[in-house]
Every structure is written in structure tokens, then in C-alpha cells.
Amino acid sequence: MSEVLNYMINGALVGLLYSLVAMGFVVIYRASxxxxxxxxxxxxxxxxxxxxxxxxxxxxxxxxxxxxFVLAALFGLLIERIFFSRLVGESVFAMVxxxxxxxxxxxxxxxxxxxxxxxxxxxxxxxQPVIIGDILIPRALLIxxxxxxxxxxxxxxxxxxxxxxxxxxxxxxxxxxxxxxxxSVKRSVAFAWVLGSVLSTLxxxxxxxxxxxxxxASEIGxxxxxxxxxxxxxxxxxxxLAGIIVGTIQGLVTAYLDPVVGGSVGxxxxxxxxxxILFIRPTGMFGWKTVERV
Amino acid sequence: xxxxxxxxxASAAAVxxxxxxxxxxxxxxxxxxxxxxxxxxxxxxxxxxxxxAVAWWNAEVGKELGVTLAxxxxxxxxxxxxxxxxxxxxxxxxxxxxxLGVGAPDATALAGRLPSDGxxxxxxxxxxxxxxxxxxxxxxxxxxxxxxxxxxxxxxRKEKGxxxxxxxxxxxxxxxxxxxxxxxxxxxxAHGATDQVELVEMVFTEVQPTDLTTQLNRVLKKGAQxxxxxxxxxxxxxxxxxxxxxxxxxxxIVMSSHNGITASARALGGMAELEGDYEVYGMAMPTDEAxxxxxxYDKLKADYAMQGAWTVxxxxxxxxxxxxxxxxxxxxxxxxxxxxxxQAVRDALLSNTITSAQTFGVLSDVTYTNEAPFPTSGIxxxxxxxxxxxxxxxxxxxxxxTIEKW
Numbered sequence: 001m002s003e004v005l006n007y008m009i010n011g012a013l014v015g016l017l018y019s020l021v022a023m024g025f026v027v028i029y030r031a032s033x034x035x036x037x038x039x040x041x042x043x044x045x046x047x048x049x050x051x052x053x054x055x056x057x058x059x060x061x062x063x064x065x066x067x068x069f070v071l072a073a074l075f076g077l078l079i080e081r082i083f084f085s086r087l088v089g090e091s092v093f094a095m096v097x098x099x100x101x102x103x104x105x106x107x108x109x110x111x112x113x114x115x116x117x118x119x120x121x122x123x124x125x126x127x128q129p130v131i132i133g134d135i136l137i138p139r140a141l142l143i144x145x146x147x148x149x150x151x152x153x154x155x156x157x158x159x160x161x162x163x164x165x166x167x168x169x170x171x172x173x174x175x176x177x178x179x180x181x182x183x184s185v186k187r188s189v190a191f192a193w194v195l196g197s198v199l200s201t202l203x204x205x206x207x208x209x210x211x212x213x214x215x216x217a218s219e220i221g222x223x224x225x226x227x228x229x230x231x232x233x234x235x236x237x238x239x240x241l242a243g244i245i246v247g248t249i250q251g252l253v254t255a256y257l258d259p260v261v262g263g264s265v266g267x268x269x270x271x272x273x274x275x276x277i278l279f280i281r282p283t284g285m286f287g288w289k290t291v292e293r294v
Numbered sequence: 295x296x297x298x299x300x301x302x303x304a305s306a307a308a309v310x311x312x313x314x315x316x317x318x319x320x321x322x323x324x325x326x327x328x329x330x331x332x333x334x335x336x337x338x339x340x341x342x343x344x345x346x347a348v349a350w351w352n353a354e355v356g357k358e359l360g361v362t363l364a365x366x367x368x369x370x371x372x373x374x375x376x377x378x379x380x381x382x383x384x385x386x387x388x389x390x391x392x393x394l395g396v397g398a399p400d401a402t403a404l405a406g407r408l409p410s411d412g413x414x415x416x417x418x419x420x421x422x423x424x425x426x427x428x429x430x431x432x433x434x435x436x437x438x439x440x441x442x443x444x445x446x447x448x449x450x451r452k453e454k455g456x457x458x459x460x461x462x463x464x465x466x467x468x469x470x471x472x473x474x475x476x477x478x479x480x481x482x483x484a485h486g487a488t489d490q491v492e493l494v495e496m497v498f499t500e501v502q503p504t505d506l507t508t509q510l511n512r513v514l515k516k517g518a519q520x521x522x523x524x525x526x527x528x529x530x531x532x533x534x535x536x537x538x539x540x541x542x543x544x545x546x547i548v549m550s551s552h553n554g555i556t557a558s559a560r561a562l563g564g565m566a567e568l569e570g571d572y573e574v575y576g577m578a579m580p581t582d583e584a585x586x587x588x589x590x591y592d593k594l595k596a597d598y599a600m601q602g603a604w605t606v607x608x609x610x611x612x613x614x615x616x617x618x619x620x621x622x623x624x625x626x627x628x629x630x631x632x633x634x635x636x637q638a639v640r641d642a643l644l645s646n647t648i649t650s651a652q653t654f655g656v657l658s659d660v661t662y663t664n665e666a667p668f669p670t671s672g673i674x675x676x677x678x679x680x681x682x683x684x685x686x687x688x689x690x691x692x693x694x695x696t697i698e699k700w
Contacts, residue, residue, distance in 0.1 A: 010507075211532055
């Protein structure tokens with residue numbers, strides 16, 4: 001029984017890590033209706049910023065990490081200024097295509113700036129796991145899970161209760177309507193990219209603490225995709241729940257089905273669950289329902 | 295004036311007559327490389343060692359034979375589609391008698407067409423079970439990763455005086471067919487050598503694992519005594535961090551060449567992190583010890599403009615190039631220096647043993663048969679480790695056991 005609980009807890013914590021990355025998808029989608037294909041690359045870029053500050057420049061964590069966040073925010077702003085500020089009012093398809101271009105561009109940029117070598121990522125959180133009886137919890141994932149939950153609820157409150165957050169929500173509804181209400185769509189989209197980039201850097205810190213960093217780390221973007229889709233792309237708090245569901249299923253399947261089947265069923269199973277749910281409810285669990293008035 | 299004219303004419307005639315005896319036949323080698331893809335960071339070493347080995351051969355072997363070799367690099371970005379699109383141009387431009395590959399994309403893109411093109415391809419890596427087919431045109435200088443791991447398991451078990459079978463766990467991934475093949479090979483070996491090893495679990499994970507603490511805790515509870523990670527450095531780092539988190543420094547990780555001690559230590563932040571861990575492969579280890587391969591490397595560095603440092607990629611470049619050069623040498627001796635073709639080189643590969651002495655100890659004796667694209671018997675591996683923070687050889691010349699085809 002404790003073994004099952006162990007896999008469930010660890011799975012849920014991994015799922016919360018996916019939620020954090022998925023929040024990057026959601027905040028950008030909410031502001032611009034754009035599904036950002038380059039989300040994984042944003043995580044890698046954020047990871048390299050941390051590596052640059054802490055390992056390469058040798059700055060202490062308390063200086064290096066805030067600086068990495070500032071640079072990530074500036075990078076998010078730069079992306080919006082160069083690409084998306086010019087696309088306000090254009091079709092969603094055009095913007096999605098730009099994110100695919102951004103993915104390719106960022107891969108090249110990362111290789112150009114940092115090279116293809118595998119780099120040691122600093123140990124941000126202690127390695128020693130938390131042991132409760134027979135249950136073993138990796139400390140980085142536990143702290144990451146707490147941070148993700150706090151960030152998730154804070155963002156949810158921001159988007160649903162504060163004036164600037166509600167403005168962003170209005171932008172997510174319809175760009176033209178938001179403009180007619182005097183809301184700056186460009187500023188909202190820029191804020192979303194800054195937030196998305198900062199969240200990705202936070203995701204990189206939790207994901208990579210004590211491990212290694214290369215452009216392969218962008219795979220977490222794919223792993224987070226079913227979480228964002230399952231939540232419905234619009235609800236931040238929903239992403240937390242979707243992450244826990246996906247992570248727990250993945251943890252149990254990896255533990256009990258993988259050794260029997262002899263393959264990565266754990267990686268495929270969340271996708272199957274996600275597809276099943278989307279067949280029943282295409283907007284995801286917490287996606288907005290559009291009310292058509294005639 | 296007349297005298298000088300006669301003298302000049304006579305001299306010119308003498309040079310002209312002597313010329314055919316001195317003229318070398320030039321053949322081309324296609325060097326497939328990855329200067330802009332995932333292996334760009336190690337390609338300077340790998341490609342550099344190819345070039346200097348060819349320069350050495352031209353000066354010290356080819357000159358006597360009447361053969362000169364030219365080598366040209368083609369950047370394929372480690373991409374099978376790029377290899378396939380480049381290949382017709384390479385053939386038209388170079389008409390090579392042999393090609394040197396980097397990894398799976400070369401083999402994948404070219405294996406089907408090399409027999410009709412009549413050009414053998416020599417890889418720099420260990421072999422794969424899925425390539426274990428008769429009548430090969432793609433050759434690996436080493437046996438499969440599974441063969442190399444099996445040799446390590448048997449050596450380690452004996453070294454540690456373990457009575458029963460050695461309990462092993464394999465960390466692998468379905469991200470690449472090569473990684474899956476490593477697992478399958480070890481599984482096959484374990485089934486046939488129950489007195490030697492017990493595979494407690496094959497852990498499948500992502501190519502960049504999120505966290506392996508739970509998985510490692512599980513396999514350690516099952517009694518795993520060695521963790522095999524022959525996929526990539528990210529997996530080695532994740533496995534090491536999990537072992538450190540669990541406070542288990544008594545269970546070593548065994549790696550291969552491409553994700554070996556030096557590469558993984560860089561990714562972990564220092565050699566000391568891998569104290570007591572191992573790497574295993576069937577070629578020379580680039581330690582600081584004064585070995586024959588190191589002496590050969592030093593010679594290439596001093597006399598033949600070796601660009602690469604003394605690293606695993608350099609040794610990989612050397613191993614494939616030396617096999618190619620010795621095969622060309624054997625072909626030239628057999629068919630004549632002016633009649634060497636790709637087919638003749640392949641025939642030479644299949645009918646001659648390339649001795650360890652011929653490769654200056656970079657490889658053990660290599661004998662190919664028509665049954666496999668890699669040597670399957672009579673081969674040995676070397677084992678490297680970190681002792682007191684220093685990268686050293688733990689064992690050399692360890693025999694590779696026989697594994698049935700999988």
C-alpha cells in the first residue's frame with residue numbers, strides 16, 4: 001500500500017512540475033489565443049540563463065537567480081516586441097506559425113550562444129529526499145510542488161480578482177472587443193510573454209536542479225502539453241488539477257505497467273487519457289464555454 | 295650551348311621515365327561529420343583524428359605502396375535525411391572507395407544503397423542488434439553496446455568475488471532505437487547467462503529524466519549491485535543524483551564511450567562526482583597513462599597536425615579510420631595499388647584480421663565475418679574508472695562473452 005502511495009505522491013509532484021510549464025502555455029494563450037509551440041525552448045533558455053549566471057559567472061544563488069528571472073522577462077518582452085506586437089489582429093493561424101518559427105529560431109540561438117555541450121545545472125534544492133515511513137519524496141519535486149501550487153493560486157487570483165488580470169481575461173475573450181473597451185492588447189500580450197518566460201525559468205530551476213542541461217531539456221514542453229490540453233488552456237487552477245491527474249496516472253503506469261509491457265507506456269498513457277477526455281469534452285476540463293447569442 | 299641543351303634533354307627524359315614508378319594512385323575517403331548538429335561539440339576531435347591518421351598513413355604506409363588517400367568532410371548535422379540528400383553529390387564529386395560515419399543516421403540512410411554503390415561505410419561507434427544481418431556494407435569496429443556491458447558485468451562480478459549472479463538494473467529510454475537495442479541485448483545476454491547476471495529491472499525513462507530517485511530506490515530494494523546507463527549523459531547525471539540522494543555510494547554506474555566518465559563528469563560538474571563508477575568499451579581509453587595508443591596519438595600530434603585533444607571522440611575517430619586504412623592497405627596489396635575499389639576494400643575487411651598492433655592498440659584484434667557488421671568473437675574491452683579523483687584504467691583486455699543474436 002505504501003508503495004502505491006509513494007508512486008502516487010511522486011507522480012503528482014512530477015505532474016505539478018508539468019503544471020508549472022503548462023502555466024506558461026496558458027498565460028500566453030489567455031492573452032493572445034496563441035498556442036506557443038516554443039514553450040519547451042523557453043524552459044531551456046531559462047535554464048541556460050540560470051547556468052550562465054550561477055555556474056559560468058559564478059554568482060551566488062541569491063543574485064544569480066533573480067538576475068536570470070530579469071533576463072528571462074526581458075527576453076519574453078523582446079519576443080513580443082519583435083514578433084507578436086506586429087501580429088495583433090492577424091489570424092490565430094499566422095501567430096501559431098510564428099511560434100513554430102520561434103521554436104526553430106530559439107534552438108539555433110541556444111546552440112549559437114551556449115553551444116551543444118551538456119552543462120552541469122546548479123543544485124538549487126538539497127538532494128536528500130524527504131522520507132516519511134516507507135515513502136520517499138525527492139526534495140526538489142516537493143519544494144517545486146509547493147512553489148507551483150502557490151504560484152498557481154496566486155496567478156488564478158490575479159487573473160480572476162484583480163483589475164489588470166481581468167483586463168487580460170478580456171483580451172483573451174476577443175482582441176477587437178478589448179481594444180474597443182480601451183484595453184491595450186499589445187501591453188497585455190507583452191505581459192503574457194514576460195510572465196510565460198519567467199514561469200519557464202522557474203520550471204527549469206525545479207526540473208533541472210542538480211541535473212544536467214542541454215537543448216534536450218525542451219522535451220518537458222511536450223510532457224506538459226497533455227496537462228494544458230486537459231485543463232482546457234484557460235484555467236490556471238485547472239492546470240494544477242490536470243497536472244496532478246496526469247502525473248499520478250503516469251507515475252502508477254510507469255511503476256506497474258512499464259515493467260510488464262517493457263516500454264514507455266507511462267509516457268503514452270497520459271496522452272491516451274487526455275484524448276479520451278477531449279473526445280467527451282473538447283474544451284478540456286476547465287476550458288471556457290463560448291455562449292453564442294443569435 | 296649544345297652541351298647544355300643535350301644535358302637538359304637527357305635530364306628531362308630521365309625524370310619522365312622515372313615518373314611512372316613514383317606516381318601514386320589517389321583514392322578518396324568520404325568523411326561524414328556533424329559540425330552543426332548535436333555532436334558539433336566533439337566533432338573537432340573526431341574529424342581531426344581522421345585527418346591526421348590519413349596523413350600518417352600517406353606518409354608512412356601509402357608512400358611505399360604507391361597509394362595516396364584524400365579525405366573530405368561533409369556536414370550532415372547528424373540527420374538521416376541530410377545524409378540521404380548529400381550522398382549522391384558525395385559519390386559524384388569524390389567517387390570514394392570508403393566512407394567514415396558518425397552514427398545511426400549514416401547507417402540508416404545508407405545501409406540500403408551501399409551494396410549497389412559498392413562503397414563500404416565504417417562507423418565510429420559500437421554496433422547494434424538491429425544491424426546484425428549478413429552481407430554487411432556498414433561495419434562497426436566494436437561489438438554491440440550489450441556485448442561491451444556483458445564483458446563488464448562478468449569482469450566486475452569476478453573482481454568483487456560475488457558468489458551468485460550479479461544483480462543489474464538497466465536505465466534506458468525509448469527515445470532512440472539504439473537505446474532500446476542496448477536494453478534488448480542485455481536482456482538477451484541475461485537470459486543466456488543466469489549464472490553470471492540477474493537483470494532485476496529495465497527502467498525506461500525520458501531522454502532527459504525528470505527524477506530517477508523513485509526508480510533507483512525500487513531497483514536498489516530489489517538488490518541491484520550495478521546500474522547500467524549506456525544512453526546519454528543526462529541519464530547518467532539523473533541516476534547519479536538519485537544514488538546520492540539515496541545515500542548509496544556502494545552501487546556503481548557503468549557507462550559507455552559516448553556518455554562515459556569524462557563527458558558525464560563535465561555534465562555533473564567534476565570528476566570526483568564519479569568516484570568508483572565505471573565506463574566500458576572496446577577501444578583505447580584516453581587516460582593520462584603512457585599506453586601504446588597514447589604514444590601513437592602523441593606521434594600524430596607531433597608529426598601529423600593532430601587537431602583533436604586526447605579524448606573519447608578522438609579515439610573514436612582513430613578507431614574507424616585505422617580500420618579503414620588497414621583495409622585499404624590490404625586491398626592494395628591484394629589487387630594492386632591502381633586497382634583498389636570499394637568492393638576490394640570490403641573483401642579485404644572480410645578476409646583479413648586487423649590486428650591490435652596494426653591499430654597501435656586502439657582496438658583489439660578485429661575479425662569480421664559475413665554474418666555480422668561487427669566483430670562477435672575474439673574481442674576485448676577496456677574498463678575505466680575514477681580513483682582518488684583521477685581518471686584511470688581499471689582493467690584492459692577483458693574478454694567479451696558470446697551473446698546470441700537478438
